[in-house]
Amino acid sequence: MGVGGIVHRIVILGAGTGGTLAANRLRRVFGFDEASITCIDQNDRHVYQPGLLFVPFGLTHPEDIVRPRGRQLHRGIEYVMSAIESVDLQAQTVHLANGGDVAYDVLVVATGAVLAPEETEGLTGAGWMERVFTFYTPEGAAALEAALATFDGGRVVVNVVEMPIKCPVAPLEFCFLADWYFRERGIRDKVTLTYVTPLDAAFTKPIASKHLGGMLEERGIDLVTEFNTGEVDGAGGRLISYDEREIAFDLAVVIAAHNGAAYVARSAGLGDALGFVATNEHTLQSLVASNVFVLGDAASLPISKAGSVTHFEGEVLVENVKRFLNGQSLDASYDGHSNCFIETGFSKAMLIDFNYEVEPQTGHYPGPVGLPLLKESRLNHLGKLMFQWLYWHSLLPGRDIPGVTSAMPTAGKPRSTIEKKEEVPS
Amino acid sequence: MSVETIAGRDIQLNEEGFLTDPSQWNEEVAVELAHREGIDALSDRHWEVIRFMRSEYETKGSGPSVRMLGKTSGVSIKELYQLFPKGPAKLAAKIAGIPKPRGCI
Numbered sequence: 342m343g344v345g346g347i348v349h350r351i352v353i354l355g356a357g358t359g360g361t362l363a364a365n366r367l368r369r370v371f372g373f374d375e376a377s378i379t380c381i382d383q384n385d386r387h388v389y390q391p392g393l394l395f396v397p398f399g400l401t402h403p404e405d406i407v408r409p410r411g412r413q414l415h416r417g418i419e420y421v422m423s424a425i426e427s428v429d430l431q432a433q434t435v436h437l438a439n440g441g442d443v444a445y446d447v448l449v450v451a452t453g454a455v456l457a458p459e460e461t462e463g464l465t466g467a468g469w470m471e472r473v474f475t476f477y478t479p480e481g482a483a484a485l486e487a488a489l490a491t492f493d494g495g496r497v498v499v500n501v502v503e504m505p506i507k508c509p510v511a512p513l514e515f516c517f518l519a520d521w522y523f524r525e526r527g528i529r530d531k532v533t534l535t536y537v538t539p540l541d542a543a544f545t546k547p548i549a550s551k552h553l554g555g556m557l558e559e560r561g562i563d564l565v566t567e568f569n570t571g572e573v574d575g576a577g578g579r580l581i582s583y584d585e586r587e588i589a590f591d592l593a594v595v596i597a598a599h600n601g602a603a604y605v606a607r608s609a610g611l612g613d614a615l616g617f618v619a620t621n622e623h624t625l626q627s628l629v630a631s632n633v634f635v636l637g638d639a640a641s642l643p644i645s646k647a648g649s650v651t652h653f654e655g656e657v658l659v660e661n662v663k664r665f666l667n668g669q670s671l672d673a674s675y676d677g678h679s680n681c682f683i684e685t686g687f688s689k690a691m692l693i694d695f696n697y698e699v700e701p702q703t704g705h706y707p708g709p710v711g712l713p714l715l716k717e718s719r720l721n722h723l724g725k726l727m728f729q730w731l732y733w734h735s736l737l738p739g740r741d742i743p744g745v746t747s748a749m750p751t752a753g754k755p756r757s758t759i760e761k762k763e764e765v766p767s
Numbered sequence: 768m769s770v771e772t773i774a775g776r777d778i779q780l781n782e783e784g785f786l787t788d789p790s791q792w793n794e795e796v797a798v799e800l801a802h803r804e805g806i807d808a809l810s811d812r813h814w815e816v817i818r819f820m821r822s823e824y825e826t827k828g829s830g831p832s833v834r835m836l837g838k839t840s841g842v843s844i845k846e847l848y849q850l851f852p853k854g855p856a857k858l859a860a861k862i863a864g865i866p867k868p869r870g871c872i
Contacts, residue, residue, distance in 0.1 A: 460834070503834055539854075567853055569833065571844070583848040598834060614838040619827075643829065 349376040349666050352435060352445035354425060355602075356382035356410040358390075358737070359451035359637035359651040364418045366659040366739035373417055376666070379443060381435065383424040385409045388479060389732055391648065391725075394511055394684065396482035397489055398522045403479040406729075413737045425452070425604040428611055430630045447632050447662055450611075450618055452602035454507055454638040454646055460598050461502050461573060468575020473593045476515065477507065488592060489522070494531030495591030500580055501538050502570045503598040504545070507638060507646045510693075512536070512596050513543065513553055514684045520560040521686030535563040537580060537588055542566060549693055549701040552715050556685065570595075599646070601639055617641035622697065623673035625658045632665065634658055644697070645679045652736055653678040656747040678749040680706065682725035690721035696749040705753035707744045714754070774799045785860070785867050789824065792864025800862045806851070809862075813850050816842055820863040830860040830868040 351367060353360045364380045371378070392406030411420040424438035428448065435443045456477055458464045464473065474488060475481040497519060501512050516536050523529040536543070536557060543554040543564060557564050571583040573595060580588045580595075600606075601616025610629055612618050619628040620640040627633040636658050637651035644650055657675040664671055677697030682690045692712050693701035705711040712721055735742050768787060770777050774795035779787045784803075786792055797817060801809050809817070819840045820830050833856045837844035847855035856868045 503832065541854075569848070569854070571848075583844060584852055614835055 348374065350444060350446045351376050351378045351449070351662065352443055352447070353378065353380045353449040353451060354382075354428075354435065355451035355453060355639070356380045356414065356420065357387060357451065357453055357637075358648045358732075359453070359639075359655065360449070361387070361410070361413045361737045362652065362655045362739045363449055363451060363636055363658055363662075365413075365415045365737065366655060367662060368415050368417050369739065370659060370663055377419070378417070379419045379421060379445075380414055381421045381423060381425060381437070381443065382410055383422070383438075385411055385422060387413055389729055390477075390507065391732075392729060393476055393479065393482045394514055394518070396479070397474075397476050397485040397515075398518050399486055399490070403483055407479065408733065413733070415738070425602070426607065427604055428608040430608070430610055430633070433632070445632075447634065447666060448630075449634050449636060449658070449662065450605075450627070450639045451636040451651075452605070452639050454505075454599040454617075455602055456597045457600045458595070458597035460600075461570060461595075463575060464502075464573040464595060464597060466573075466575055468578075471575070472578065472591065473573060473575045473595055475595060475597060476511075477596060485594065489519075492532075492592060494528055496533045496535070496578075496589060497592050497594070498535045498537055498580060498588055498590040499594045499596075500568075500570055500588075501540075501596045503539055505646055506596050506599055508681065509645055509647070510544070510553075510681055510683045512538075512594075513557075515594060516557065516562050517560065517686045518684060520562060533563065534561070535565060535588065535590075537565045537568045537570075539569045540566060546695065546700040548703075549695075549715065552691075553683075556717075560686075599638075605639070613641055615641075621673075622677065623657075623675050624661055624671040625654055625675060626661060626665070626671060634662060634665075642677075644677050645681070647679060647681055648732075648736075649681055650677075650679045653747045655739070674748065676748055678747060682721055682728065684722065684725060685717050688722050689717040689719055690725045691715060691717050692721045692724065694749065699749065699751075702754055704755055707746070707750040708752040711744075711753055783867065786864040789821075789865050792821075796864060797862050800864070804858060804862065806862075810850075812842060812846070813862075816840055816847065816850060816855075816859050817863045820859050820865060824860075824863070824865040830856060830863070830865050832856050832868055 353364050386407050387410040389406040392401050395401040426436040426438045428435050433445050470484045474485040476485050499512050499516050523532045542550040544550040569583045572581040578590050601612050605612035605616040618635045620635040622642050627635050638646040661671045680694040682692050684690045694706045695701040703715045770779050778791050781787050823831050851858040
C-alpha cells in the first residue's frame with residue numbers, strides 16, 4: 342500500500358453502527374499516506390437503536406440515545422453529510438443527492454435497513470401514530486410513550502409484519518416490558534396483550550423459541566402464530582391477515598416490513614428486490630463487485646439484523662478490506678456470531694448467543710464464569726444497561742471489548758448442543 | 768429425519784416434512800407432496816411458483832420470502848395465499864422440494 346504514492350480511496354456508505362466502527366478501525370489500520378477514508382450519511386443523528394425499546398415506557402428519552410454522527414468518527418476520516426442518489430459500480434463512483442460525486446477504490450455498504458410501512462395496506466392510513474404505532478424510530482417511540490401514558494385498559498397487539506426485522510427479539514421484549522409496565526400501573530387486569538407473528542412459534546430457533554414461548558404464557562400474553570398481516574385497519578381497530586383472519590385491537594404496535602436503503606434500489610446491479618446486497622456470508626465481500634464489501638443490516642445474509650452481528654462482522658470486514666487492497670486472498674472466518682440481551686421486565690434480562698450453525702442454548706457467556714444464557718437474571722439486565730456506555734466508548738471507536746470476540750465462544754456451553762447442527766436453518 | 772416412499776421413490780424428509788436433498792425431487796413428487804398438504808390439483812399458476820422457487824434456490828441457495836415472491840415471481844401476494852394457503856413461501860418451498868426459506872432469524 343502506498344507504494345508509488347498511491348493513496349487508496351475507501352468510501353463507507355452509512356455512519357451508523359457498522360459504518361462508524363469500520364471507519365475507525367480502518368483508520369488505525371491504514372496510515373494517512375496509504376488510504377483516505379470517507380464516510381457518507383444523510384443526517385447527523387446517530388441513534389443508539391437498542392435504546393428505542395425503552396422510550397415507550399418512559400425508561401429513557403430520545404434525546405438521551407442520539408448523538409452527532411460526525412463526532413463518533415476519529416481524526417482523519419472525512420464525514421460527508423448528504424443523502425445518496427445512487428452508486429455506479431462500473432464507474433466506481435457514488436452520486437450524492439447534493440450533486441457531488443465521490444470516487445472509490447473500495448466501497449463499504451453500511452446503510453442498514455429502513456422501515457417500509459407503506460408496503461402494508463392501511464398501515465400508514467387512519468389511526469397511524471394515533472392508535473397504530475412503531476417503536477423503531479425515535480418519533481414513533483415518543484408518540485407511543487404518550488399514548489401508553491394515557492392508556493387505561495383495552496386490547497394491545499404487538500405485530501411483526503414480516504421477517505427479517507432489525508433486532509428480532511425486540512417485539513418480544515416490548516411484550517415483556519408492557520406486561521411489567523401495566524402491572525406497575527396497577528391496570529394489568531384491564532389490558533389484554535397479544536403477540537402476533539408470521540412465524541410458527543414465538544421465535545425462529547427451537548430452543549430459544551420454547552423458552553420465550555413459555556415466558557409469554559407465564560405472563561398471560563397471548564400468542565398468535567402464522568399470521569401474515571395483509572392489512573391494518575386503524576379506523577376499525579383490526580389486523581387482517583392474507584388468509585382473512587382478523588385480530589381486533591385498541592392499540593397496535595406494528596413492526597413494518599424492512600427494505601434496504603432507497604438508493605440501493607436506484608443503483609443498477611447493487612441490490613435485490615428488497616434493496617439488500619447479496620454478500621458472501623463468511624468474507625463479507627459482496628457478490629456484486631469484488632471491491633464492494635457489506636456490513637450489518639444492509640446485507641442479505643441469513644442472520645439477525647442486529648448491532649452485535651455488525652460488531653462481530655466488523656473485525657473480519659476490516660481485515661478483508663486490507664487483504665483486498667494488498668491483493669491477498671480473503672479471510673473467510675465470520676461464523677455468523679450473534680448475541681443479544683432480551684429485556685424481560687422487573688429489572689431482569691436474558692442473554693442469547695448463537696451463530697450460523699449453533700442455535701441459542703443454555704450455559705454461560707463468554708466462558709463458564711460469565712453471564713447466564715437463556716435464563717432471566719439481574720446480571721443480564723445490568724449488562725444490557727452497561728452496554729449503552731460500551732457502545733459509544735468501545736464499540737464505535739473500534740476498541741476490543743474484553744472477553745467479547747468475533748468468533749462465537751463455546752467454553753461455557755454444554756458440549757452436546759454445540760456439536761448438534763440444526764438441520765434446517767429457519 | 769425419515770425416509771418415505773413418495774411417488775414410488777424413497778425420499779428423505781426432515782422432521783418438518785421438507786426434502787433434505789432437493790435433487791430427489793421431480794414433478795410426480797411435487798404432486799404427491801401437494802396432496803399431503805391438502806392441495807388436490809396443481810394448476811399452471813402453482814407450477815409457475817414452484818418452478819420459480821426452484822430456480823431461486825438453485826441460483827441463490829435459499830427460497831425467497833413471501834414479499835420477495837410477490838415482487839419477483841409475477842404472482843401477487845394475495846394470489847400466492849390463494850394458491851398456497853397459510854404460508855405460501857414455506858408451503859411452496861416444501862412442494863418444490865427445497866429447504867424452508869431462511870432469512871428469518
